[in-house]
Amino acid sequence: SQTIHQWPATLVQPVGSPLSLECTVEGTSNPNLYWYRQAAGRGLQLLFYSVGIGQISSEVPQNLSASRPQDRQFILSSKKLLLSDSGFYLCAWSVRSGAEQYFGPGTRLTVT
Amino acid sequence: AQKVTQAQTEISVVEKEDVTLDCVYETRDTTYYLFWYKQPPSGELVFLIRRNSFDEQNEISGRYSWNFQKSTSSFNFTITASQVVDSAVYFCALSCPQDSNYQLIWGAGTKLIIKP
Secondary structure, X not given: OOEEEEEOOEEEEOOOOOEEEEEEEEOOOOOEEEEEEEOXXXXXXXXXXXXXXOEEXXXXXXXXXXEEEEXXXXXXXXXXXXHHHOEEEEEEEEOOOOOOOEEXXXXXXXXX | OOEEEOOOOEEEEEOOOOEEEOOEEEOOOOOOEEEEEEEOOOOOOEXXXXXXXXXXXXXXXXXXXXXXXXXXXXXXXXXXXXXXXXXXXXXXXXXXXXXXXXXXXXXXXXXXXXXX
């Protein structure tokens, strides 16, 4: 069966520090991969999605970036965090566009 | 343009009551997909159901049922005999090949509180 891992579970970082969040999927090949952010008490905002290695689509211009160095690995990065980057970051995968997405456990990021 | 509206911000019921969560969507596409997800307090989003626009049959899974009506652009979710474990935020989402390039358009969510 397929599983999706995200780490770390929680993170507290000072403003201006770099960020790297990692997501890996097991049990499937060539999945679509997604990064979402959820502010406290709010809905989900799609940040990036990828349909293949090295293919990244950005939905919201900001100081975050994403990379897909391997088929089942998706990384969210920032060179300098802002206070507004605080939130709950969720990684998800699907077998194809339009199919249901399965989510990881998420990372709670607090920028201080 | 595509849009998903969950007008109920928060619903509170007593355990064993039935509760319906509303979802209204907008899209110009004739082919599209509708989803429901549950987000318990732990935060992880749990997939509940996916329905395509050509299948208007209602679905039942245990205490959960979904009513899809294209005439009113609604995809409502009913929990029968609610339990405390049903307490969560529930999201409705829409995926359209043309309007949204298949990306999920999310509703704002409905927070469901089941009181013992």
